[in-house]
Amino acid sequence: MLWNVVRWEVMRHLRNKQFIIGLLITPVLFAVFGALPSVIQRLDRPRTAAYLVVDELQAVPWLQTALDGSPVTVEAASAPRPDLEAAVLAGDADGFFVLDRRFVETGVLEVFVEKPRPVPNALEGALNGLLQSLRMQEQQLDPQIVQYVSSRAAVISSGINAPEDQSERLLAGLIMSGVLAFLLFWLIISSGSMLLQSAVQEKRDRMAEVVLSSIGADTLMTGKIIGHFLLGLIQIGFWLLIGLSVLRFAADIPVGDFIAWPLLPPLLLFTLLGYLFYAAVFVGVGATLEDIQSASNTQGLVFMLPMVSFLFIPPVTSNPDGFIAKVGTFFPPSSPLITMIRIGMEAAAAWEAAVAAVIMLVSTWLVVKAASRLFRTGMLMYGKNATWKEMWRWIRYPG
Amino acid sequence: MSQTVLDVDSVVKRYHRKTAVDGVSFSVQRGEILGFLGPNGAGKTTTLRMIMGITAPDAGRVTFRLEGAGGSQRVPKHRVGYLPEERGLYKEARILDVLLFLACIKGMPKDEARRKALDWLERFGLGAYANAKVEELSKGMAQKVQFIAAVIHEPDLVVLDEPFSGLDPVNQEVFREEIRRLKERGAAVLLSSHQMNLVEETCDRIFLINNGRRVLYGTLVDVKAQYGVHRVNMLVSDPDWDWRPPDLVEQVNRDGARWTCLLRPGVTPGQFMHSLPAGAPVEEISIARISLHDIFVRMATQGEAA
Numbered sequence: 228m229l230w231n232v233v234r235w236e237v238m239r240h241l242r243n244k245q246f247i248i249g250l251l252i253t254p255v256l257f258a259v260f261g262a263l264p265s266v267i268q269r270l271d272r273p274r275t276a277a278y279l280v281v282d283e284l285q286a287v288p289w290l291q292t293a294l295d296g297s298p299v300t301v302e303a304a305s306a307p308r309p310d311l312e313a314a315v316l317a318g319d320a321d322g323f324f325v326l327d328r329r330f331v332e333t334g335v336l337e338v339f340v341e342k343p344r345p346v347p348n349a350l351e352g353a354l355n356g357l358l359q360s361l362r363m364q365e366q367q368l369d370p371q372i373v374q375y376v377s378s379r380a381a382v383i384s385s386g387i388n389a390p391e392d393q394s395e396r397l398l399a400g401l402i403m404s405g406v407l408a409f410l411l412f413w414l415i416i417s418s419g420s421m422l423l424q425s426a427v428q429e430k431r432d433r434m435a436e437v438v439l440s441s442i443g444a445d446t447l448m449t450g451k452i453i454g455h456f457l458l459g460l461i462q463i464g465f466w467l468l469i470g471l472s473v474l475r476f477a478a479d480i481p482v483g484d485f486i487a488w489p490l491l492p493p494l495l496l497f498t499l500l501g502y503l504f505y506a507a508v509f510v511g512v513g514a515t516l517e518d519i520q521s522a523s524n525t526q527g528l529v530f531m532l533p534m535v536s537f538l539f540i541p542p543v544t545s546n547p548d549g550f551i552a553k554v555g556t557f558f559p560p561s562s563p564l565i566t567m568i569r570i571g572m573e574a575a576a577a578w579e580a581a582v583a584a585v586i587m588l589v590s591t592w593l594v595v596k597a598a599s600r601l602f603r604t605g606m607l608m609y610g611k612n613a614t615w616k617e618m619w620r621w622i623r624y625p626g
Numbered sequence: 627m628s629q630t631v632l633d634v635d636s637v638v639k640r641y642h643r644k645t646a647v648d649g650v651s652f653s654v655q656r657g658e659i660l661g662f663l664g665p666n667g668a669g670k671t672t673t674l675r676m677i678m679g680i681t682a683p684d685a686g687r688v689t690f691r692l693e694g695a696g697g698s699q700r701v702p703k704h705r706v707g708y709l710p711e712e713r714g715l716y717k718e719a720r721i722l723d724v725l726l727f728l729a730c731i732k733g734m735p736k737d738e739a740r741r742k743a744l745d746w747l748e749r750f751g752l753g754a755y756a757n758a759k760v761e762e763l764s765k766g767m768a769q770k771v772q773f774i775a776a777v778i779h780e781p782d783l784v785v786l787d788e789p790f791s792g793l794d795p796v797n798q799e800v801f802r803e804e805i806r807r808l809k810e811r812g813a814a815v816l817l818s819s820h821q822m823n824l825v826e827e828t829c830d831r832i833f834l835i836n837n838g839r840r841v842l843y844g845t846l847v848d849v850k851a852q853y854g855v856h857r858v859n860m861l862v863s864d865p866d867w868d869w870r871p872p873d874l875v876e877q878v879n880r881d882g883a884r885w886t887c888l889l890r891p892g893v894t895p896g897q898f899m900h901s902l903p904a905g906a907p908v909e910e911i912s913i914a915r916i917s918l919h920d921i922f923v924r925m926a927t928q929g930e931a932a
Contacts, residue, residue, distance in 0.1 A: 437776075
């Protein structure tokens with residue numbers, strides 16, 4: 228009977244226009260919004276800016292070499308200042324400046340333009356380089372020695388007993404836990420939302436009692452949870468297939484290298500437990516609501532619960548072994564996401580992951596039990612939303 | 627020989643501080659239609675939900691005695707059909723899909739369910755709508771689909787809660803005919819309805835519940851004999867006729883030349899006729915038992931008063 232409910236939930240959504248449109252449109256939207264900034268930037272490519280230089284340092288050739296390939300050009304000019312100003316005002320040049328000893332000594336350069344606006348980054352960078360080069364010449368320093376002396380330290384953390392490929396493995400673990408944590412969150416939000424609406428629709432369509440005369444409330448609830456989990460996986464699987472194909476074949480990124488196989492089982496376990504925990508909350512709450520309007524209002528409140536995890540993310544990523552990280556690991560609403568991140572960072576000890584899994588199993592079982600009691604009574608209540616008092620009574624009532 | 631299919635024994639259901647059903651007992655036989663009556667809030671739906679195993683009784687028990695299954699307190703859901711009062715259909719789904727889903731969760735194989743669903747839709751004149759969406763159906767059509775969903779798996783026990791509500795007289799007759807067919811097939815039917823005329827024409831026995839307790843239970847003939855006192859309608863030629871009704875009459879109403887009397891329980895039409903004075907100016911007289919509707923109203927009102 229359970230699989231009849233699962234199949235029904237999956238098939239009727241797969242035939243639903245909104246679901247199909249969402250499935251197909253989402254990757255298109257991702258692609259469009261991902262590519263849009265660069266497309267817009269190309270459409271608005273800055274025009275070439277031309278500057279005139281009163282060159283007392285004979286530095287224009289140096290600058291021209293430095294600016295090669297950039298949208299900025301410089302040209303030496305020997306005209307008096309009023310003529311240069313006239314040329315800028317007439318639009319023949321974007322501005323002019325004077326390269327003299329004062330620039331070398333003070334490092335200050337005034338660029339004269341029609342209206343004050345930031346100097347192009349390319350020009351500013353080239354002038355910085357020129358200043359350093361001129362000052363090094365002045366001090367008779369070899370630029371290569373200066374670069375060697377001024378280069379930054381690269382600090383690498385390396386475990387004493389760690390295998391040689393540790394850094395690659397760590398990166399793969401981090402990427403995979405990040406991707407799975409994102410997928411879990413997406414599952415919770417999309418499938419959770421569908422679940423809540425589905426319970427309300429069952430009541431709106433007055434189908435609850437008809438169905439409950441054939442199967443138990445637990446079976447109906449479990450069927451809905453599994454059905455929507457599968458729908459979420461179908462969505463994510465479809466999008467992943469497209470995304471990974473693009474990365475592998477269009478961007479030539481070796482996706483397979485980023486799969487940390489040993490971490491896969493615990494990460495998938497926490498993904499599943501996290502989904503079940505929140506799915507039970509959403510379906511239980513959905514059963515206590517009267518209509519879609521109430522569901523929309525309540526949805527915002529209920530969805531604050533998975534957001535709790537995000538409070539833990541900054542302190543956990545900066546100190547994955549710290550006190551906050553441990554609290555986040557053992558606190559059921561945040562446990563799945565935080566434990567997954569810590570597993571990815573190889574910061575969660577095996578015993579911590581095991582205790583977190585046990586806590587999640589027990590709390591998921593309790594939440595499913597409470598949700599099924601809410602569901603059993605709530606699905607047969609019409610005409611009003613349940614009060615907190617009623618919900619508490621239903622949860623305590625075993626029969 | 628009659629065979630009990632459903633045995634409800636002293637069931638009690640309490641919600642918080644209110645006792646919704648208080649020690650109700652009855653049984654339904656194979657090939658019988660039992661009318662389950664009661665005013666709004668009497669405990670009918672709660673009792674039906676306990677029978678269907680949707681809610682559990684706090685005391686008492688519900689036993690199913692189906693052929694080949696012995697006596698069981700677990701609802702044999704694949705052998706019971708239920709049409710609840712709060713009923714609907716998945717609006718965005720196709721009619722055939724809904725029927726297949728509901729038949730499959732009753733344990734029917736999909737192919738058989740498809741064949742039966744199409745047969746039923748044809749019988750109800752809905753064959754052309756099999757692949758239409760539920761939201762395209764009129765209310766009467768949707769009720770037919772709901773009825774099909776309740777009986778498609780050929781249950782041994784059918785529980786129908788207000789099957790006629792919202793139907794026009796033509797469709798009421800169609801449903802009544804189908805309910806009779808269920809009975810002829812040997813199914814036990816528990817029928818809850820407020821349409822007393824339809825109950826009177828359809829049911830073999832009735833059970834009246836009020837305030838969670840049994841008020842009446844028996845065959846229509848017995849109930850009418852026990853509680854169906856006689857009503858007398860008289861038209862007299864003298865509007866000023868000065869007649870003092872005897873003790874045999876419980877209640878009297880006079881409207882000019884038209885008299886209506888309700889006889890006390892146990893008083894026969896003959897006794898009343900003999901009590902009329904010689905030379906009474908009676909032009910027309912009719913004496914008949916009161917209808918099930920009147921019995922229902924009397925008992926429900928008395929129950930409430932009590």
